[in-house]
Amino acid sequence: MSAPPSVDVRRGPRRDSRPLGVVVAAVAVAALAVVPLGFVVWSTVDAGWGEVRRLVLRPRTAELLWNTVRLTGGAVVLSAVLGTGAAWLVERSSVPGRRLWTVLMAAPLAVPAFVNSYGWVSLVPAANGYFGALVIVTLSYFPFVYLPVAAALRGLDPALEETAHSLGDGPFRTFRRTVLPQLRPALAGGCLLVALHLLAEFGALQLLRFPTFTTAIYDQYQSSFSGPAANMLAAVLVLCCLVLLLGELRLRGNARYSRVGAGVARPPARVRLGPWTGPALLALGALAALALGVPLGSLTYWLVTGTSSDLSMDLLLETTGTSLGLGALAALCAVIAAIPVAWLANRHRGHLTTLLERSTYFGNALPGIVVALALVTLGIRVVPMWYQTIVLLVAAYVILYLPRAVVNVRAAFAQAPPVLEDVAHSQGLGRLPTLLRVTLPLAAPGLGAAAALVFIAVVTELTATLLLSPIGTRTLATQFWTDSDSAAYAAAAPYAAVMVLLSAPATYLLTRTPRRSSTR
Known part of the structure; x- marks a missing residue:
């Protein structure tokens, strides 16, 4: 009698080799996905080092790099503060209307950043330049930090905070030394999303008259039809993306953030705000009004009264x-x-x-x-x-x-x-x-x-x-x-x-x- 087929109780019956047709299809899909990266590498090599140096090492490129870096860095920091603060208030405090705030803090993602910029610029024409762009893109993208941090706060083991309290740590020290390190993967991932979206953002920054690599590449393409200058700016932009990806991996680290056993889900004790309830509601309301109320109010105004x-x-x-x-x-x-x-x-x-x-x-x-x-x-x-x-x-x-x-x-x-x-x-x-x-x-x-x-x-x-x-x-x-x-x-x-x-x-x-x- 022949032996029964080998079975792995975890993975099911032993599987045969990869189907050739599926592998060919997957290779074709992967090749399509890397076409843009290949284009950047090819255009850089084809231009030669002398042309690359002439087009990249010039004052205009330095200006665009400075604009891109300071806008991205400022928006990431502000988004981290706003997203983490809002997530803590909604998930860990006694603030009323938690379900409503959960929806309102994510709702700005339904408004494209260029529509948000349109809403601000059409009502406040002075909302442009660096500070206008910094505020408006932060209001558009902070939910990318809020959502993963809120999910991480929901899943944290409350025993860690209870242990910190038993050792004499107050609320702020407990958050800084115990909670915040546990939020590092979620916070790093959210900040990476904000940064990548900002590197790719065109419409919002063009409306706000704030030049970055993306707006400059578009302008260069329009004037010289995909000339070498546009390709070199694209290469610098891709390098910025790669630096961000590597930085996020390093920031995320290799530490474990999950529990060894599944255990029983136990909600953490919510921090009672007491006299701080009013200011907390005011802060959440102001954030929702600025991020959601202004663009939607502007749309409503122009739909009703615009001529x-x-x-x-x-x-x-x-x-x-x-x-x-x-x-x-x-x-x-x-x-x-x-x-x-x-x-x-x-x-x-x-x-x-x-x-x-x-x-x-x-x-x-x-x-x-x-x-x-x-x-x-x-x-x-x-x-x-x-x-x-x-x-x-x-x-x-x-x-x-x-x-x-x-x-x-x-x-x-x-x-x-x-x-x-x-x-x-x-x-x-x-x-x-x-x-x-x-x-x-x-x-x-x-x-x-x-x-x-x-x-x-x-x-x-x-x-x-x-x-x-x-x-x-x-x-x-x-x-x-x-x-x-x-x-x-x-x-x-x-x-x-x-x-x-x-x-x-x-x-x-x-x-x-x-x-x-x-x-x-």
């Missing part, structure tokens, strides 16, 4: 339909592209699959302006029949937002037991039918979440769309940009309002993370 232009419902419907269509197409393509990479990473772990998966994350670290420039060059020199077509535009969307799809699709595949695939194979079902009939239906909720995240991002994307969209193609973001850049604030308001409405549901879902403490 700079008559609204064309046909154009509004056209741009909405185009944005929805591009969002749906890009979401479908991104999810399809993510499937082979995520499936290999989940079912066939190894050095190759890890390399393929990590390669798809470059899009998340590169500004949209760099991705667009790479595809413009590719379209002109390699595939001219695709230049200024939907193909390159959707390819840019996939590169930019593929990480969102890969992370969610991989998590979805992790919830689909591999043993069911083995059962299907034992019944004579091939790999592709098994994937279509067994794995994908089980992973459908995760695939839907991935598609929704990509869809919302594409609907509000501006930079790549401005550079790559076919002539005559108008989306909500590009039409809003056309009107707001010419100070036609009333004409721009409807397009901004529709973008906010489309972004709101996904942003609200970010606040619906189950909270064990709230049920006890």
Whole structure:
């Protein structure tokens, strides 16, 4: 009698080698994801050291670097303070209306940064320059710190703080020496997101008349059509991104922050604010009013009383339909592209699959302006029949937002037991039918979440769309940009309002993370 097949109780039946077709598809996806990085390296090498030195080592580059560094550094510090402070008040204090504040602190993410800038500039024209940009981008991006820090505070073991109190530490000393170190991964990750978004930000800073690398690259492209100067600025911007990624890894460290055992979830004792309740409510209210009230109030004002232009419902419907269509197409393509990479990473772990998966994350670290420039060059020199077509535009969307799809699709595949695939194979079902009939239906909720995240991002994307969209193609973001850049604030308001409405549901879902403490 033959021996039974080898089975690992943790991983299921022993799995065969990686399917060649899936590997080829995953390699193709990874190659697409690294096109922008390859473009930057190629353009730098092709220019030669003398040209690189002439274009990079000049006063204008130093000015842009100083503007980018001081804005990014200032916004990261302010976002860390505001996000961590708001998270502590909502999650660890006795402030009233905790559920309402949870939603309000995340809600600014539903308002694109360039719409937030439009709201401020249209009401307060003096809100520009460094200090105006610093305040406005901080109000747009501090939720990236608030959300992970709030989640980390919910999951901290209260025994650590109780031990610190028993040793004589007061509330502030306990927070500084016990709680804050435990928040380091969440805080570092949130600050990294803020910094990366700022390096990629174009619309908000252009409206605020504050030049950085991204705005300078766009201006250079417009004047010299992807000239060497734009490529060299893009190379410096990519180096800034890499420095940020390495810095975040170092700041995160290798320490353990999880409990050895799962234990029983126990909510921490909330700090009673007493006479500080009023100031705490005032601080949270002011933050919500500045981050959310000003842009939404500005939109409402221009929708109701603006007279700079008559609204064309046909154009509004056209741009909405185009944005929805591009969002749906890009979401479908991104999810399809993510499937082979995520499936290999989940079912066939190894050095190759890890390399393929990590390669798809470059899009998340590169500004949209760099991705667009790479595809413009590719379209002109390699595939001219695709230049200024939907193909390159959707390819840019996939590169930019593929990480969102890969992370969610991989998590979805992790919830689909591999043993069911083995059962299907034992019944004579091939790999592709098994994937279509067994794995994908089980992973459908995760695939839907991935598609929704990509869809919302594409609907509000501006930079790549401005550079790559076919002539005559108008989306909500590009039409809003056309009107707001010419100070036609009333004409721009409807397009901004529709973008906010489309972004709101996904942003609200970010606040619906189950909270064990709230049920006890």
